[in-house]
Amino acid sequence: MDKSMRGKAAIVGAATFGCGEAPGFTDMELLARAARMAVEDAGLTMADIDGLCTASASATMWAMPVIEYLGIRPTYVDGTMIGGSSFIAHLLPAMRALEAGQCSAVLVCYGSAQRSAKFGRREIVASRRFLDPQPYEMPYQPxxxxxxxxxxxxxxxxxxxxxREQLAHVAVAARAWAAKNPEAFVRDPLSVDDVLSARMISDPLSVRDCCLVTDGGGAYVLVSAERARDMPNKPVYVLGNGTAIYNRQISCMPELTTTAAFTSGQQAYAMAGMGPDQVDVVQLYDAFTINTILFLEDLGFCKKGEGGPFVASGAIAPGGDLPVNTNGGGLSCVHPGMYGIFATIEAVRQLRGDCGERQLGGLETALVHGNGGTLSSQSTAILGLESTL
Amino acid sequence: MNDISAPMGVQEAFDQALKQGRFLVQQCDGCHRHVYFPRELCPHCGHGSLQAVEPCGRGTVHAVTTVRRKPADGGDFNVSLIDLEEGVRMMSRVEGVTPDQVVIGMKVTARVADGIVLFDAVEAQ
Incomplete structure (x- = not known):
């Protein structure tokens, strides 16, 4: 891992728009609103943006309509689409492009009206059978x-x-965080019994073990560390980033209980020169309650196999030793198809001190972890304030 | 046996075999490991020559879920990952028992029905 890139770029603007329900908006409109707000937050204008990273769950050539819509002329474009981790995996290549002088301000952006759109989740799942075939799984109708x-x-x-009780604790902790976040889509109290007695979807997961389906847009702006120091917001430096993929299909996953987060985490920690004991807050892609347990283990926050007792101890909930998904996560805050960018934005907001009632004290570092596909792609980033450089 | 160096991709060749009631996996000529699902090259060693071979049909349930479905649409059903004795894993369904009776570690045996591979629980010895 290239340690020389540690801290060479920083996130200097971030924004979300339309999280929850945004009827009447298209994917592009949600993206554009978030993008404009993130650029403004960075103290820049759209004319300053000369790098673009984006991905869509439906449009395969998505970078082109985004460039057209935003009216930008980027000299760096990354349309890598590896599912919900894409917007974290976009970091390291963008840092290299900034370092090489290929561009000077990179906009990473996403929008999806998956909840409200006429062509929404159900239709995307149906069309993916043809566009992204998995002929050795599909006949069994998982x-x-x-x-x-x-x-x-x-x-x-x-x-x-x-x-199942331990899995339920992941959803309960996420909901407790969401209760503190006015942007979270679902904030009602949730108990372990509520999760256990909810409608079963695919055993052992009930509907409360599954993430939300919402609308939402998110964007952030990345510039060189040197430039970041002169910008209005407290820079959030990228200390490490790693991405790993072992498989696409669950039937091809080498070991069902060890994800490629093990590798992406090792890469990110190596680049950052840090370990999990130096991480102050964790934002990870909780598409399902099992994700949180697997990623906490694979990223070294507890031993393999001990994730269940770890989350049941209250460690990840408000007041616990390791705050996880402080916005409420994909389970209770926002999940418009792909969540990775929202995890990143929450980490930035926590490090900047913008989180109101849920704001944590004394933060210097955050770990962001994205997942894509079906436990397929994994990308880990470690972010830090200036004191960590 | 079953040379699949026919002028078609392995997916079509294996599909045709299934339609004739034959379940095939691959074995690599280079590293001799078994491969499933069928590919044009060995994912273990990169070798380009693989033979289609008939697995013994015995397997073990590695992971299990019950997919919930409304009774009107056919009701709940099992989806499992099955480890074959040849060392490959595949998605399938264990039939002949109710979904809640399918458990990890259960011994199963393969059969082909309607062009797909399904598994039945092996009766207790």
Whole structure:
């Protein structure tokens, strides 16, 4: 891992728009509103943006209509689409482009009206059968993505004695954080019993073990560390980033209880010269409750197999030793198809001190982790304030 | 056996075999490991020559879920990942028992029905 890139770029603007329900908006409109707000937050104008990273769950050539819509002329474009982790995986290549002088301000942006759109989740799932075929899984009609995560959960329960109650604690902790976040889509109280007694989707996962389906847009702006120091916001430096993929399909995952987060995390920690004990707050892609347990283990916050007891101890909930998904996560805050950018934005907001009632004290570092596909792509980033450079 | 150096991709060749009731996996000529799903090259060693071979059909349930479905649409059903004795894993369904009776570690045996591979629980010895 290239340690020389550590801290060479910083996130200097971030914004969300339309999180929750945004009827009457298109994917592009949600993206554009968030993008404009993030650029403004950075103290820049659209004319300053000469790098673009974006991805769409439906449009394969998405960077082109985004460039057209925003009216920008980027000299650096990254349309890498590896699912919800894309917007974290976009970091390191963008840092290299900034370092090489290929561009000077990179906009990373996403928008999806998945909840409200006429062509929404149901239609995308149906069309993916043809556009992204998985001919050796599809005949068995797994409900994807939930069944893939359910299979991994079943194996985790078998190997380590993990329980549905422990999985439920992930959802309960996320909801407790969401209660403190006015932007979170669902803020009602949630108990372990509520999760256990909710409608089953794909055993052992109930509907409360599954993320929300919402609308939403998110964007952030990355510039060189040198330039970041002269900008209005407290820079959030990228200390490390790593991306790893072992498989696309759950049936091809080498081990169902160890994800490629193990590799992406090692890369990110190596680049940052840090370990999990130096991380102050964690934002990770909780598409399903099992994700949080797997990623906490794979990223070294607890031993393999101990994620269940770890989350059940209250460690990740408000007041716990390791705050995780302080916005409420994909489970309770926002999940418009792909969540990675929202995890990143929450980390930036926490480090900048913009989080109101849920703001944590004494933060210097944050870990952001994105997942894509069905436990397929994994990207980890470590962010830090100036004191960590 | 079953040379699949036919003028078609392996997916079509394996699909045709399934339609004839034959379940095939691959074995690499280079590293001799078994491969599933069928590919044009070995994912273990990169070798380009793989033979289609008939697996013994015995397997073990590695992971399990019950997909919930309204009774009107056919009701709940099992989806499992099955480890074959040849060392490959595949998605399938265990039939002949209710979904809640399918458990990890259960011994199963393959059969082909309607062009797909399904598994039945092996009766207790």
């Amino acid at each position: 409900m994807l993505p939930p069944s893939a995560y359910a299979l991994a959960a079943s194996r985790h329960m078998y190997e380590f004695g993990t329980t």
